[in-house]
Amino acid sequence: MILSIFFFFQTVIGVxxxxxxxxxFIIMFLSRHRLRPIDTILTQLALTNCLALLSKGVPKTMVALGMKNFLDNTGCKITLYLQRVARCLSVTLTCLLSGFQAITISPSNSRSAGLKARTPKYIIPTSLLCWTFQLLQNVFIPIGIIDPKHTRNVTERQNYGYCSHLVPSGFRAFLYAFILSFPDAVFLGFMVFASGYMVFLLYRHHKHIEKIHIACISARVSLETRATKTILLLVTIFVSSYSLDCILAAYMSFMKSSPRLVHTSVFMTSFFPSISPYVLISSDSQVPKYCYTLLGRKCSNFNSNSK
Structure with missing residues (x-):
């Protein structure tokens, strides 16, 4: 009962x-308010977080309530496919977010000026490419899952609580793991590199401000600095939770897993999707401004209608 309440509230709060x-973001866009290019990525990341929480949190809540193996083979394949797509999209979009912000705050010299001007135009095509790539790459998930009715010696059963299936072993298992994990490792490496570059730029900017004793900087530079710190916080939370989850998954693969480790792994998987929107709301100065703008328009419309 305690586990079901915990997973339920984590899912509800995150969604x-x-x-x-x-x-x-949609209301502000429809009202023709000027949005930042980065808001397009944040909207997709929030959508991916909802998909991750619903595909993982709802089944785990039902398992904690005592319902076991309530999905058939088709439902199991679809659920695991959605979980994997959401997880990979979180990696890809967070990488895209950190890379775009690193380009945004990079020095405006002759080489990067053209790139900084063209980057906002490439956000939507790049995002569509990321979605297409992850949807196609992860078709190996339902293909690799074998119906429990067709037992073979080269497979072993894996139980998730809400469904169980037979997974390949030996070379096929290694091949599937490599195909699915290699892109994530590349995106994580680029994400860490972009984050380190942003930390270096922020440190150099801070030293420059101290050196010339500027008491007040421009509002644009201040907003970009605060947005960069917010993205760095998001990336740090994501990399930490993702790394711990991978360590737990590797440990449970080679050692005997326990229910406590399984529940901890589920918590780490859902930690970033559930907490990231509140990090943005509390840290990103632009999000409260959107709320105030929306509330101000509603109040003005209400007053005009009253008159």
Whole structure:
């Protein structure tokens, strides 16, 4: 009962925060308010977080309530496919977010000026490419899962609580693991590199401000600095939770897993999707401004209608 309540509230709180961000960005876009190019990535990340929480949190909540293996083979394949797509999209979009912000705050010299000007135009095509790549890459998930009715010696059963299936072993298992894990490792490496570059630029900017004793900087530089710190915080939370989850998954693969480790792994998987919207709401100065703008318009419309 305690586990079911915990997973339920983690899912509800996370979905509520992400749905609020999605609704806010869509309303501001439809009202023709000027949005930042980065808001397009944040909207997709919030949508991916909702998908991750619903595909993982809802089944785990039902398992904690005592319902076991309530999905058939087709339902198991679809659920695991959605979980994997959401997880990979989180890696890809967070990498895209950190890379775009690193380009945004890079020095405006002759080489990077053209790239900084063209980058916002490439956000939507790049995002579509990321979605297409992850949807196609992860078709190995339902293909690799074998129906439990067709038992073979080269497979072993893996139980998730809400469904169980037979997975390949030996060379096929290694091949599937390599195909699915290699892109994530590349995206994580680029994400860490972009984050390190942003930390270096922020440190150099801070030293420059101290050196020339500027008491007040421009509002644009201040907003970009705060947005960069918010993205660095998101990336740090994501990399930490993702790394711990991978360590737990590797440990449970080679050692005997326990229910406590399984529940901890589920918590780490859902930690970033559930907390990231509230990090944006509390740290990103632009999100509260969108809320105030939306509330101000509603109040003005209400007053004009009253008159």
């Amino acid at each position: 509520t925060g992400n749905f609020f961000l999605i609704s806010l």
